[in-house]
Amino acid sequence: MTPTVAQFIQRFEQFAPQWLAMKGDPVGMQLGSTQQSIHRVLVTLDVRPEVVEEAIAKQVDFIFAHHPAVFRPARNLVTDNPQNAMYAKLLANHIAVYAAHTNLDMAAGGMNDWLADQLQLRDVTLLQPQHFQTKFKLVIFVPTTHEEAVRQALTQAKIGQIGAYQGTSFGINGTGYFTPEVTANPYLGQPGQAEAAAETRLEVILDQTQIDQALDLIHKVHPYEEPVYDLYPLARETGPAYGIGRIGRPHTEMTVQDYAHFVRQAFQIDGLRLVTQNPTELVKRVAVIGGDGGKFYPAVLAQGANVFVTGDVYYHTAHDMLASGLSVMDPGHHVEQIVKARLVPLFENWAQAEDWQGVQFIPSQLSTDPFSFVTD
Secondary structure, eight states: OOOBHHHHHHHHHHHSOGGGSOTTOOOEEEESOTTSBOSEEEEESOOOHHHHHHHHHTTOSEEEESSOSOSSOOSOOOTTSHHHHHHHHHHHTTOEEEEOOHHHHHSTTSHHHHHHHHTTOEEEEEEEEEEEOOEEEEEEEEEGGGHHHHHHHHHHTTTTOBTTBOSOOEEEEEEEEEOOOTTOOOSSSOTTSOEEEEEEEEEEEEEGGGHHHHHHHHHHHOOSSSOEEEEEEOSSOOSOEEEEEEEEEOSSOOBHHHHHHHHHHHTTOSOOEEEOSOTTSBOOOEEEEEEEOGGGHHHHHHTTOSEEEEEOOOHHHHHHHHHTTOEEEEOOGGGGGHHHHHHHHHHHHHHHHHTOOSOEEEEOOOOOOOOOOOOO
């Protein structure tokens, strides 16, 4: 099948749900219709006018970006403004835009894991856990004749997985009572007549990211016109932790100065900013946060790292870092362009697993780094 934007988003948000995003971060659908079909997807770090021109030239109908295209609300839609003109061009060419920003930063196997991998860090853990995925109990009331069909559909979707046990559920039989109104189209009974039906109360445990998928399945498999279900958040946050940044050991012994050169080579950049009082100190533990992570330096210190790799470090924050004895390497914000190389194969794997036909994923070939180095 050819997926819609909505179907693609549903699959992506199983990986990096919007609730992982930091407060106020405008992630999610940015422009266009979620109902349009997608055939060519451009993966980019930023949505800038030159990227839009690239998308048009490549006949793209969907842009997946790390940085939101609409980061601040537009005060008007006057196209004399270059940003508004870009929005208008996207809409005129029926190009939908979606952004995954700090939710992708926090996701397991997302941005900060990619950066840690690029730095060849060992024994990588979360720098600062900020979210725990809440488990839910889903209770479905289904005719006993269809209990097995609903149970099997949930099991095949890996709903009801508890540790190493799959397809876990609980069922108890009872009686459901209802009276269809005259406008109803009931599976059982007649409009205007009270009905008592043999039903099973079917209970399963699921992750927060599986809720939409489970409800879609229920509406497809359940015979009732209006399936009845309850959804309860569990009191304990038993799911996996998510958080900003990663921390680990360097892959080999080297000094702070040598590690700065390694970071520059790892990200294939022309230069970086080094903040240190002791360039000959050995690197013990390294923390990394993509983008503007300077404000998290107290967490870096608390976790025992002596080197911090992040972008957009402010002048006065750098002074505070120096005073605390932390060495910091600022390779810039644009190292997050790793999103292009990492997401394209991931999306291709999803397309194969979901049987999406005729969808092509294309990494943007443009650099959107606004900075260049003058070295002479």
